[in-house]
Amino acid sequence: MPWFLYLLECADGSVYTGIAVDVDARFAQHASGTGARYTxxxxxxxxxxxxxxxxxxxASRAEYWVKRLTPRGKRALAAGERTLESVLPAPADTAPAEDVAAE
Incomplete structure (x- = not known):
């Protein structure tokens, strides 16, 4: 089942970051006051x-890294000026290291 990272614009100009399976339902919770304390x-x-x-x-890993962005960075991500991949750390090289013989 896919999960979603979402960004919300709040009335005070801040940008909230969260994760959910159903973004529309989660937004409705935030809007009704039953979502996160922040919203x-x-x-x-x-x-x-x-x-x-x-x-x-x-989704949780992505949320961690996106929450570290400034509001400007989050807005750039939302506008498509940055990709989600550009925010996340590069995956570790999975190729095995070559054995080095001691001389």
Whole structure:
């Protein structure tokens, strides 16, 4: 089942980052005041962007890195000026290291 990373624009100009299976349902929770504590005091206005990820673990990792961005960086991501891949750390090289013989 895919998970989504989403960005919400809030009434105070901030950008909230979260993950969910159903972004529309989660936005409705935020808008009704039953979502995250952060959005209870900063009314969410709209979904700026959403990105599909393969599973919850991938979505949680992406959320961690996106939350480290400045509001400007989050808006650039939402506008397509940055890709989600550009925010995430490069995957570790999975090729096995060559054995080096001691001389």
């Amino acid at each position: 209870r005091s900063r009314k969410p206005l709209r979904v700026l962007a959403q990105f599909e990820l393969s599973d919850r673990a991938s």
